[in-house]
Amino acid sequence: MKNHTVIASDKNRNDNNESHQPDIKIGLSACLAGFEVRYNAGHKQSQLCLKTLSKHFSFKTFCPEVSAGFSTPRPTMRLIGNPDEPTLTYTKDSSEDLTDQLKQGFQDELTQLDDLDGYILMSKSPSCGLERVKVYQESGMPHQKFGMGLYAKALKEKYPLMPMEEEGRLHDDVLYDNFVTRVYAHHNFRKEVLEQPSIANLMQFHASYKYMLMAHQQKDAKTLGKLVASHKGLSFEELTTQYLALFMKIMSKPANRGNHTNALLHMLGYLKQSVSSDARQSIVDAIYTYNNGMTPLVTPLTLLKHYFKQYGSSYINMQRYLQPYPENIHPIRKYCR
Ligand code: SF4
Incomplete structure (x- = not known):
């Protein structure tokens, strides 16, 4: 199979039979979409991607190894040599350099991703791993410096501003x-x-x-x-x-509690003229309770949103900070925002 590009959400069209294609397109390692493209002819289907994110994103899936003509199943591969410029070989026989074959297999794909707004990759893979990919040395031990999968590295070089993350890290x-x-x-x-x-x-x-x-x-x-x-x-x-x-x-750079607190207090200033000092003090208390780690961000945020809805200007109500993405996209949102 030369090119394994498909829209995953066609395969896993939502449980609720929605027929529209979400507007936001995301790249996805094909094995995470449930395609049996791994070295062992298995997959690594991601429930997070297919059950939650597929309701909001269309997935463009791709397997660089299958696209490069490697069979399924196939012998396992790994990176060796210089962590900054590693070589791809079979794990059990490093005499054959497979680097060019893999790169040839994803060149075309790399030119067709201008319309993506993000990419989710399979971790640890010598092709798709975004970080902490082992690069082995002649001793048989991995270099202390980690490398990147060859496809992930090329992706990052071509689209440096595109949001990318490994699926495993999305569980944080x-x-x-x-x-x-x-x-x-x-x-x-x-x-x-x-x-x-x-x-x-x-x-x-x-x-x-x-x-x-x-x-x-x-x-x-x-x-x-x-x-x-x-x-x-x-x-x-x-x-x-x-x-x-x-x-x-x-x-x-993920926002920390201190910076969230600062933003919340600045936003509270917009209620100075319209909300009683007692009510504002209760919001301040909620913000500092969040700041101390005792409640999630959603607590002071919900309070602020409640007051902004009644008394806020159009300027404050248009702030993306209040609702950066749809409410139901976060399966664990209550612990975070
Ligand atoms: S990690 Fe990448 S190269 Fe490996 S099977 Fe999944 S999509 Fe293919």
């Missing part, structure tokens, strides 16, 4: 929240700025992420604000390129 609620938030942000930027290019739309997009950016990284968020405000001398293309690079860099 903070990493899950960060990945899904970035996917929606990447998609929103494409739809709202790149497909309707204007300075006004860029400013509107930036304004809607103001408190989200503050929660992620205040210093770079200020730099980004200056870029939008004083963009003279830059073409729109240069401006959006620079903007997206810094925006995605800021978003890639």
Whole structure:
């Protein structure tokens, strides 16, 4: 099978028989979608991807090893040599260099991923692993420095701003929240700025992420604000390129409790004129209870949303920080946001 690209959500079309194709497209290692493409002719079907995320994302699945002509089943492979430029070989016979064969197999695919807003990869694989992939040495032991799977590395080089994560790491609620938030942000930027290019739309997009950016990284968020405000001398293309690079860099760092607390307190300021001091104090208490690790973020956030709905301006209610992605996309959301 030369090319194994399919839309996984066709295979696993939702339990509730939805017929529409979700607008957001995500790349997915084919074995995670349940295709029997692994070395042992098995799969690693991900319930998280197929039961939860498939309701919101269309998956474009791909197996670089099958695409490169390796059989299923096939002997196991591993990376050897320099962790920065490793060589792919069979595990039991390292005399044959398989690197070029694998790279040839994914070259075409790499040119067809411009419309993706994220990628979920299988961990530990010498082809798909995004991090902590073992690179073996002549001694038979792995190098102390980890490498990346060859396909994952090429993907990262070609699409450095695309949100990518290993499926295993998505079971951590903070990493899950960060990945899904970035996917929606990447998609929103494409739809709202790149497909309707204007300075006004860029400013509107930036304004809607103001408190989200503050929660992620205040210093770079200020730099980004200056870029939008004083963009003279830059073409729109240069401006959006620079903007997206810094925006995605800021978003890639998960927000911590301290920064969330700061963003929540700033947002509370918008209720100063309209809500009694007693009510505001109860929100402050909820924010600090969250800050102390005793409640999830969703507690002060729900309180704020309740008051914003009644008394908030359109500016505060458009903040993506309040709802960065659909409510039902987070199976473990109550522990996180
Ligand atoms: S990890 Fe990647 S190369 Fe290995 S079976 Fe899954 S999709 Fe194919």
